[in-house]
Amino acid sequence: MQKLVIKGGHPLQGSVEAGGAKNAALPLMCASLLTSDEVVLRRIPALRDIRTTKQLLLQLGAQLDDFTPGMLRIKAREIADHTAPYELVKTMRASVMVLGPLLAREGKADVSLPGGCAIGARPIDQHLKGLAAMGAKIELDQGYIRARVKRLQGVDFTFDLVTVTGTENLILASALARGTTVLRNCAAEPEVVELAHVLNRMGAGVEGAGTDTVVIEGRESLGGAAHEIMPDRIEAGTYLMAGAITRGDVRVVGCESSHLNALLEKLDDAGLTVEADDDGVRVVSNGKIRSRNVETNPYPGFATDFQAQYMALMALGDSECGITENVFENRFMHAPELVRMGADIRISGRCARVIGVQTLSGAHVQATDLRASASLVLAGLAAEGITEIHRIYHLERGYERMPEKLSALGADIRRAKDDIV
Ligand code: EPZ
Numbered sequence: 001m002q003k004l005v006i007k008g009g010h011p012l013q014g015s016v017e018a019g020g021a022k023n024a025a026l027p028l029m030c031a032s033l034l035t036s037d038e039v040v041l042r043r044i045p046a047l048r049d050i051r052t053t054k055q056l057l058l059q060l061g062a063q064l065d066d067f068t069p070g071m072l073r074i075k076a077r078e079i080a081d082h083t084a085p086y087e088l089v090k091t092m093r094a095s096v097m098v099l100g101p102l103l104a105r106e107g108k109a110d111v112s113l114p115g116g117c118a119i120g121a122r123p124i125d126q127h128l129k130g131l132a133a134m135g136a137k138i139e140l141d142q143g144y145i146r147a148r149v150k151r152l153q154g155v156d157f158t159f160d161l162v163t164v165t166g167t168e169n170l171i172l173a174s175a176l177a178r179g180t181t182v183l184r185n186c187a188a189e190p191e192v193v194e195l196a197h198v199l200n201r202m203g204a205g206v207e208g209a210g211t212d213t214v215v216i217e218g219r220e221s222l223g224g225a226a227h228e229i230m231p232d233r234i235e236a237g238t239y240l241m242a243g244a245i246t247r248g249d250v251r252v253v254g255c256e257s258s259h260l261n262a263l264l265e266k267l268d269d270a271g272l273t274v275e276a277d278d279d280g281v282r283v284v285s286n287g288k289i290r291s292r293n294v295e296t297n298p299y300p301g302f303a304t305d306f307q308a309q310y311m312a313l314m315a316l317g318d319s320e321c322g323i324t325e326n327v328f329e330n331r332f333m334h335a336p337e338l339v340r341m342g343a344d345i346r347i348s349g350r351c352a353r354v355i356g357v358q359t360l361s362g363a364h365v366q367a368t369d370l371r372a373s374a375s376l377v378l379a380g381l382a383a384e385g386i387t388e389i390h391r392i393y394h395l396e397r398g399y400e401r402m403p404e405k406l407s408a409l410g411a412d413i414r415r416a417k418d419d420i421v
Contacts, residue, residue, distance in 0.1 A: 003418035004389040004403060006380035008362055011248035011285075012409040018236040018255040018280070019045045019400050020070075020229035024191040026094045027168040028198055028229065029053045032062065032074035033101035034175055035202055037224030044072045044229060048397045052092040056084055060098065075224075079106050086112040086143060092397075093117060096124050097165055099147060100173030103136055109147045113140070118369040120328040126159050126166040131173060133157045134181070154179030154218055162187050162298040167214070168195055174216035175204040181216045188212060189299040190259045194230050201225040233259040234305045235399060238374050240264075240283040241309045242406065244272050245316065245382045250409060251282035262302040266294055266310070270317070291317030291356050295324040308334045308375035315343035316382060317356030325350050334372035337365040341379050341387065362387040364420070367394040374399065381411055390418055 020043035030053075032039035044050060044066075054064055054072070061080025065073040082102055089095040093114035102109035116122055128145065132138050134157075136149040154177050159166060167187040172195075174181035186192070188210050196209030202225045205217030236255035243250025244267060257264065257276035267283055268274045271290040275282040291314055296304040304327035314321050315338055325331045332352055335345045340363045344355040362385030367373035373395035380387030389395075392415075395402060403413045 001418040002392055002415050003420070004377065004380070004392050005414050005416050006362070006377065006387045006389070007412035008381055008383035008385065008387060010246065010381070010410050010412055012243045012246045012250050012381070012406070012411060013248050014409045015251040015253050016239050016405050016409060017253045018231035019043070021191060021232040022047055022049055022398050023164070023234070024194045024230050025050060026053055027097055027165070027172070027191065027195045028227070029057060029072070029074065030097040030101050031172060031195065031199060031202070032057070033060065033076045033079065033098060034105055034172065035222040035224055036077045038073055038075045039202070039224050040226035041072045041074070042226070042228040043070055045232065045400045047400055048393070049092050049094065052088055053095070056088050056095055056098065059083070059085065059088070060102070082106060082108045082110055084111040089114050093122060094165055096127060097169050097172065099127060099131065099145065100169040103131060103147055103149055104152055104173045104176035107149050107151065109145070111145045111147070113143050113145060118333050118372070119331040124166070126161065126163045127169045130157050130159070130166065130170040130183070134173060134177060152177035154181040156182040156184070158184040159186065161185070164189050164192065167192055171195060171199070171206060171209070171214060171216060174218060175199055175206070175222060177216070177218035179218055181218065183214045183216070184212065186212050186214050187298055190230060190233065190256070198225055198227045201227065231255045234303065236260065236281065237263045237306050238309050238399070239405070240267065240281060241306070241313050242378050242381055242409070243283050244285050244289070245313045245378045247285040247287050248409070249282070249284045251280055253280040255280050257281045262300060263306055266292060266302060270313070289313060289317050289356070291319040291321040291354070293322045296327050298327065304328060304331060305371050307331060308371040309378055311335065311345070311352060311354060312338060312375045312378040314354040315345065315357060315360060315379065317354065320353065320355040323352040323354060333368035334375040337372070337376055338379055340365055341383055343379070359384050361385055364388045364390065367391045370394050370398045377402065377406070381406070381413070390420055
């Protein structure tokens, strides 16, 4: 096991480049199962979740060529196996996104139920309800979803709630279904738009992605495509908040500012100077952080994936604010760890009250999930003294070379062998 050791108090200065978006790469890798032609993805981030998905694609019979850094060639000439096994799905719940493509192409899929995780129960009932509406026969058997269908049938389906991977799974399924599918109450995240764009490059007929209604004309087959993955907006926002919390001046190059509007407006409101142009976004601190309320919501609202990092920032706010987590039922696991560092945070249900303090103090803290890890890194960067973050495998699911990128911005941060956990 490894830990991160951070000596806080260094204002971050300089530029960092946004990598390819993890949450765009994952559905795109699943989309490659829809065709026997080659799909080429560039700017693939080197992350644990990507490695897990590669393993899954290999398990299903796809051929991979990942010898060029940042590039992944996938060719699912045939599907040799229809099972997404527990040992893979339990480490990465996004594996359920093979359900749609396997049913669409083969009419058969056995996918382990993902189970819950630190941030909530995270059921997939909407995925299954949509696939059943398209004619799939779905049984639950010893922790596995066993789905069978002769051919998926287009349907007019309304999600009971907004779900990102649920929307993506059903778009993937509809791409080869018979007839037209209308999906209502869809997620509008940029990663959904990216998936639709690449599917259309493969010959699919997807309209309306990025709105709450997506219409898909099913095809008999799809071809391959080559695509450069969009920049990771969550990674970008995390580094901007790292600059803000250390009272520094950080520019993230290569990110799409329009994907960050809700966060940038909030940072501006909190007293940071925000400059956005075609090449990226810069955030400059004047030393003060104004406490500002926030509520997380589906895109284009304030992303739940920024909530933990924002809470660390508000821990040093000039008064107090409320943070409401509307998307997940248990996404405050970072709060008690921040309190160990001197933050004053009180949780009541889905609301956190954050009373700003003058300083945070370094401490031993434990990561519980991906974005909670990022929150603890930000707090450690700003804290007085040494912070040791344990279980950093959570961090490495979604942030490529974070210690190296932060060191290049002036942080005193290093990996070390962890002999505590
Ligand atoms: C995606 O997860 C992202 N993951 C998450 O990012 C992100 O936090 C989340 O969307 C919300 O934006 C990927 O894209 C791989 P949801 P997803 O389905 O699709 C409930 C990260 O940090 N729900 O939009 O799993 C669910 O429990 C990760 O990179 C159902 O009840 O999230 C949650 O409360 C973490 N039934 C809410 O909807 C369902 O069938 C939103 O979940 C599906 C979801």
